[in-house]
Amino acid sequence: MTHRPAPRPGTPYHLTEERLQIQQLAREFAMKEVLPVANELDPIKGTIPDELRNRMADMGFFGLMIPEEYGGLGLGVFEYCLVAEELSRAWLSVGSLLARGNGMGGEFTEEQRRVLLPRMAAGEYLGAFALSEAEAGSDVANLSCRAERDGDDWVVHGTKMWCTYADQADYIVLFARTAPRDPGRPHHGISAFLVDKPRGSFPAGMSGTKVRKIGYFGWSTWDLSFDGLRLPASAMIGQEGRGFYLALSGLEVGRAHTAARAIGLARAALEDAVEYAHTRRQCGGPLSQFQDIRFKIAKMAADIEAARQLLYHVATEIDSGRRCGKEAAMAKYVASEMAERVTSEALQIHGGAGYTTDFAVERHWRDARLTRIFEGTSEIQLRVISDDILGGQR
Numbered sequence: 001m002t003h004r005p006a007p008r009p010g011t012p013y014h015l016t017e018e019r020l021q022i023q024q025l026a027r028e029f030a031m032k033e034v035l036p037v038a039n040e041l042d043p044i045k046g047t048i049p050d051e052l053r054n055r056m057a058d059m060g061f062f063g064l065m066i067p068e069e070y071g072g073l074g075l076g077v078f079e080y081c082l083v084a085e086e087l088s089r090a091w092l093s094v095g096s097l098l099a100r101g102n103g104m105g106g107e108f109t110e111e112q113r114r115v116l117l118p119r120m121a122a123g124e125y126l127g128a129f130a131l132s133e134a135e136a137g138s139d140v141a142n143l144s145c146r147a148e149r150d151g152d153d154w155v156v157h158g159t160k161m162w163c164t165y166a167d168q169a170d171y172i173v174l175f176a177r178t179a180p181r182d183p184g185r186p187h188h189g190i191s192a193f194l195v196d197k198p199r200g201s202f203p204a205g206m207s208g209t210k211v212r213k214i215g216y217f218g219w220s221t222w223d224l225s226f227d228g229l230r231l232p233a234s235a236m237i238g239q240e241g242r243g244f245y246l247a248l249s250g251l252e253v254g255r256a257h258t259a260a261r262a263i264g265l266a267r268a269a270l271e272d273a274v275e276y277a278h279t280r281r282q283c284g285g286p287l288s289q290f291q292d293i294r295f296k297i298a299k300m301a302a303d304i305e306a307a308r309q310l311l312y313h314v315a316t317e318i319d320s321g322r323r324c325g326k327e328a329a330m331a332k333y334v335a336s337e338m339a340e341r342v343t344s345e346a347l348q349i350h351g352g353a354g355y356t357t358d359f360a361v362e363r364h365w366r367d368a369r370l371t372r373i374f375e376g377t378s379e380i381q382l383r384v385i386s387d388d389i390l391g392g393q394r
Contacts, residue, residue, distance in 0.1 A: 014078070014312050022079050026086035029059060030094075038091035041218065043357045047168075048093060048218045056094075057123025061087075062101025071118035072103075076319035077253055081260035081311060088264030089271075092367040093218030095261045099254075100126040100165060104173070107238035107246055112194075128169035130160040130195075130224060131247055137161075138380050140175075140247055141186035145226065147176040147193065154178070154193065154236070156205070156229040162374075166208055166222040171196050175243050192243035193235045205229030215366030252318055252328040254375050259311045259335035262371040266304045266339040269346035269364040273297060276350055276359075293349060300342045307335040326388040333381035336371035343368040 015023070037052055056062060064080045066072025073079075080102065088095030101120045104127045108116060119125035136143035145158030156176055166172060172195040179189030197203045206229045208222040238246050274297060277288040287293050314331045317324040343365040347354035354361050372378045387393070 014316060019079060019082060022075075023082045023086065025059070026061075026083040027089075029055075030086045030090040034087060034090035034094050038094070038218070038363070039360060042091065042360075042363050045217045047220075048097065052094070053097065053123060053126075056097070057101075060121070061098055062123045062126070063121025064098075065102045066117050066121045070113060071121040073121075076315070077256055078312070078315040078319055080253075081256055081315050084257055084260035085264040085267070085308075088261040089268045090264075091218060092261055092265055092370075093216060095264055096164070096216075097126075097219070099257060100128070100169065104129070107192075107249075125170045126165070126168075128163055128165040128172045130163045130166070130172050130174045132162045133158075133160055138377060141190070141244060143175060143177065143190065144181075145174075145176045147178050147191065147231070149178075150230075152233050154231045154233065156193075156226040156231065158226050160224040160226075162211070162221060163208075163224050164216070164221040165219050166224060167201065167220055168199060169197065170199050173237065175247060178240055187244040189241050190243040190247075191240050192237040192246045193231055194237050195229070195231065195235065203229065215363070216370055251376070252314070252324060255328040255332035255381075256311060256314050256318060258371055258375040259307065259314070259331040262332075262335040262339035262368065263304060263308050263311065265364050265368045265371070266300070266307075266335075266342040269343040269361055269368070270297065270300045270304060272359065272361050272364070273300070273346040273349045276353075276361075280351075280353075287349065296345050296349060300345055303338045303342055307331070307338045310334055326385055329376070329381040329384040332375065333378055333385070336368075337378060339368035339371050340365075 033052065033055060037049065041047070041049075060073050061083055063072030064075050064083060065077065066074070068074040080098070084095045084098055086095075087098060101123060103117060103120060116125055120127075131140065131143070133143050133145060145156065145160060147154040147156045149155075156174065158176065160174070163172070174193045174195050175190055176193065177189055178191040182188055195203070195206075197206075202208055206224060206226055208224045211221040211223060213221055237243075274288075277293050277297065278286055280287045282290075310327075311331045314324055314327050317327060343361065346361050347365050350359055350361050353359055356362065376384075
């Protein structure tokens with residue numbers, strides 16, 4: 001196990017000096033470089049600029065969890081979540097962009113790791129994830145996009161939904177059926193492919209339509225169509241027919257990351273509400289003098305900290321190599337439900353001003369709503385938790 005420096009006196013045991021430094025570095029970057037861009041571009045649905053992405057690469061954010069021998073920082077999920085919270089406090093989309101590096105893709109061969117991971121860590125090779133379909137969202141085993149053999153190649157036909165960053169990514173991890181669906185074992189016969197592509201466009205045999213979202217701006221989310229996309233045999237990731245397990249392998253990290261993003265959004269809303277309560281005057285004094293406002297803020301702060309401490313526990317468990325599927329689902333569920341509740345309260349504190357685009361609280365509110373849906377809906381998390389406690393349903 002990696003040795004961690006002792007914590008600074010008066011800080012929680014898991015926030016070592018090294019982690020506090022990473023947290024502070026990410027916080028300064030988020031507030032100085034991300035937040036002004038978010039405030040400018042989110043209201044006009046602008047795109048995260050290349051300059052910001054390149055600065056993230058310079059900071060090492062895309063290589064946080066990539067081993068040092070492949071050009072990364074060799075840190076853990078805990079540090080990854082610390083950075084994700086800080087970036088999401090400024091703009092959820094930038095906190096999410098973090099995941100497009102950090103070894104995304106799964107079971108690479110050693111040769112692929114040597115070639116691709118240094119490029120990921122440098123921000124030169126960022127990815128997108130094409131898994132969901134119209135009838136295969138929470139039910140991954142029901143996907144129908146297919147890849148068929150043609151000599152030494154695979155030819156892909158079908159559709160995908162909810163593929164964020166598909167246009168700007170340098171590659172897409174695509175899941176498709178390589179064997180007919182077996183009703184008795186629907187999760188068998190799914191394979192994963194690495195689709196190399198030009199940044200900013202789609203390859204031949206692939207097209208896309210932008211999803212009309214109500215938030216999560218800064219990048220585009222796509223519905224994708226595959227009409228004869230041709231891939232070499234070497235594009236397959238891992239073993240043929242084992243893609244379902246690859247899709248599930250990163251769930252704990254993905255749920256921890258989503259919890260961190262939700263906490264960042266809630267913290268943004270709390271900080272904005274505190275500032276507004278101090279400056280907005282009503283009945284001869286600031287809003288902060290009213291007990292109802294004070295109690296709202298106290299409850300918001302308590303909810304955020306409770307979710308954060310659960311996340312810290314989950315991140316520690318993952319970094320220690322212990323399975324924590326139930327706890328990761330709890331962290332994602334608690335944090336995302338909390339984020340929607342806290343951002344809504346913050347908007348209420350802003351009153352009518354909160355229902356305008358003049359204040360960032362409406363962005364936090366819109367984006368927080370998404371955290372209850374992506375990376376597994378709240379209902380799916382409750383099923384995971386209840387199945388662990390009660391046993392699977394018959």
